[in-house]
Amino acid sequence: MTQQEQGVQVEEAVAAASAAATAPTTEERVAANPLRDPRDKRLPRVAGPCVLVLFGVTGDLARKKLLPAIYDLANRGLLPPGFSLVGFARRDWQDQDFAQLTYDAVKANARTPFREEVWRQLSEGIFFCPGEFTDDGAFDALAMMLAEIDETRGTGGNYGFYLSVPPKFFPVVVEQLKRTGVAHGPAGSWRRVVIEKPFGHNLASARELNAITSAVFPESSVFRIDHYLGKETVQNIMALRFANNLFEPIWNRGYVDHVQITMAEDIGIGGRAGYYDGIGAARDVIQNHLLQLLALVAMEDPTSFDADALRREKEKVLRAVQLPHDLARSTARGRYAAGWQGGEPVVGYTEEEGIPADSVTETYAAIKLEIANRRWAGVPFYLRTGKRLGRRVTEVAVVFQKAPHLPFSKDETEILGHNALVIRVQPDEGVTVRFGSKVPGTAMEVRDVSMDFAYGESFMESSPEAYERLLLDVLIGDPPLFPHQREVELSWKILDPIEEFWATQGPPEDYPAGTWGPASADEMMARDGRVWRRL
Known part of the structure; x- marks a missing residue:
């Protein structure tokens, strides 16, 4: 190497060192980028003095x-x-x-x-x-x-x-x-x-509660906590749909047979008798948690993920929800009777401390809804929740139509079911895809297999609790994960007619603790030629 070449290298090294010393840090570059979401994980969102x-x-x-x-x-x-x-x-x-x-x-x-x-x-x-x-x-x-x-x-x-x-x-x-x-x-x-929650117990009370708070605080300063919206897997519904081109083209009535949204609990009411009796499963869970999940699954892609854009799309879905014409055939309610849970005998709902013997409050509710728009017309959404069921699980299952033509004999596919995409909200957060695959061997036999993604295995960092995310959002003033009053009212407009119908039907149907609900819920599905997913 000549002296001249060595001199050039030295000058380049000095220039590089000088540039590195004055170059902006990663944080500075991110902060200076007007297109960068300020919630980027490289810039942790830290609450200010409060x-x-x-x-x-x-x-x-x-x-x-x-x-x-x-x-x-x-x-x-x-x-x-x-x-x-x-x-x-x-x-x-x-x-x-x-x-x-x-x-x-x-x-x-x-x-x-x-x-x-x-x-x-x-x-x-x-x-x-x-x-x-x-x-x-x-x-x-x-x-x-x-x-x-x-x-x-x-x-x-x-x-x-x-x-x-x-x-x-x-x-x-x-x-x-x-x-x-x-x-x-x-x-x-x-x-x-x-x-x-609860944000009222019907539409009228929700409006009354809003009038009280809005007389003191502006809507932008009212944060309605639905802790399910803070769960990582619930937020992942939006990432799964809108960050991937794999699912969105088939996320419609042309390919989806039906959707099941389930929140099952294996516990009873515990010490919540004073709150729960008179409220029941539908008001406690369906009006908020499950209808919010329905809105996230069914909404169109928002223009951005700011609060107003998300709310607009969720509100469009909730406005388009239609109740079935025959509520007797398309809804079910029950309450747990004495039975066995986890190998231990448990009492029935009306035997719980603080519950009157003549209570007509349900501990299980299932409803069928449809969405009147081009994407979802004719696709039923089945929502169910209950206490003292077989196990604790919350999931969203998008069940697809069967292939229009199968070039196999009936014997080769007799145990092949519907393809499904299952989003597990709790307790084992993740996503499962169910599809048909050939069984190893010389014969052609196709059966269902599952491909599984689990948060705990794919990401090293543990997921924060929902309340961590939501509390931080409150202190920062970031509202996307909080329902707006219009969403609350639209949800009550869906549920109120069902509650009014149930009020004319006498006490709920009993189901033994540890089972999967009343027989009427299975009958509701059977009328449509479908069954609840085995959880």
């Missing part, structure tokens, strides 16, 4: 889900150092008592490993305000506490109010937040309210 006020801190939801999720967010570095948590409940507690409750909940239920340094930082921002919802003095004290937290921890007047309380208390809590002035902050700050 206070989360949690009403109902002594309930199961707070202890088992919300408090552990807050810790997990902190453990993942997604909460700011000054993040503060205020508990409000009818307890004669001090800050340290609430901190101990939070500590116990975290140790028992957190998804991520316990780290002392994370807990220490989080616990510095834990406060407690005792009082009842009707106690003006308690809410005055809460307002003073929030102002003090702003000064001492730099939370900037940003407050989220999580109403983990029975719906009957929503109006009084919202009114107290308005009276004390904490529902509205100075320019540059935000105030948001989080409401747990």
Whole structure:
């Protein structure tokens, strides 16, 4: 190599080093790209300074889900150092008592490993305000506490109010937040309210609840939590459909025979008698979880994944849903009777503590719906949910039509069923594709096989809990995964006529605990020449 060539190499090396020193980092390049989704995982979404006020801190939801999720967010570095948590409940507690409750909940239920340094930082921002919802003095004290937290921890007047309380208390809590002035902050700050389902018990009550909240908070500041929408597999429905060209061309009436959406539980009502009786399976699950799943499965592709675009497409589907003409033949309801679950004897619904013997509340509901649009005309959607069923499972099964012509003898394909794409929401999150394959051997025999994708095997990182994602979305102000009031009302318009019909039919049909529901549900499918999937 000549001296001249060596000199050129040295100059190029110096120039490269200089360019590397001044080149933007990956984060800077991503941030500078106006086309980059700000939710890109290379730029973790971190909440800004804020206070989360949690009403109902002594309930199961707070202890088992919300408090552990807050810790997990902190453990993942997604909460700011000054993040503060205020508990409000009818307890004669001090800050340290609430901190101990939070500590116990975290140790028992957190998804991520316990780290002392994370807990220490989080616990510095834990406060407690005792009082009842009707106690003006308690809410005055809460307002003073929030102002003090702003000064001492730099939370900037940003407050989220999580109403983990029975719906009957929503109006009084919202009114107290308005009276004390904490529902509205100075320019540059935000105030948001989080409401747990149920969003009313029918269309009229849903509208009444919305009128109460909208009188205090604008719609953009109302976050209605449907925790199913925070599950990774539910979000994967959109990725599966719109990120792949494999499925969308056959995602229509030309190829799909029917769709089954199931949420089965193997438990009874537990200690929820006061809430569950009078509500029932359809209001508790179908009106929100299952109709939201139906909308995601059936909607057209949105122009983007921002909140307004997603909501528009889901609302189009819900508006197009049609009820069957004969509700007696196209719906089923039941309630679990005494039986066996997991090898143990269990009591029936009306024998549960707190349930009246003459209750007519259902613990199982199944309905058939159709969607009146070009994509889905004539394709039935079967929705079912129940308690004390064979096992715990939630799935969406898109069942395809059989091939129009099979060049095989009947004997060669006698155990061949329909192709199906099954999206498993819980407990084993993933996707299964069922299709026909030749059985090894000299003869031509075709039978069903399954090709399986499991989240736990394909991705090294564990999926965050639904409440982690949703709580972070609230604190950031990101609304795509939260139902809008119009979606809530459209869902009630679908369910209300069914509930009104059932109210004229007497008590639900009994089914033994540990089985898959009442005989009427199987009969409903048999009338259409179909069967429920074996789970």
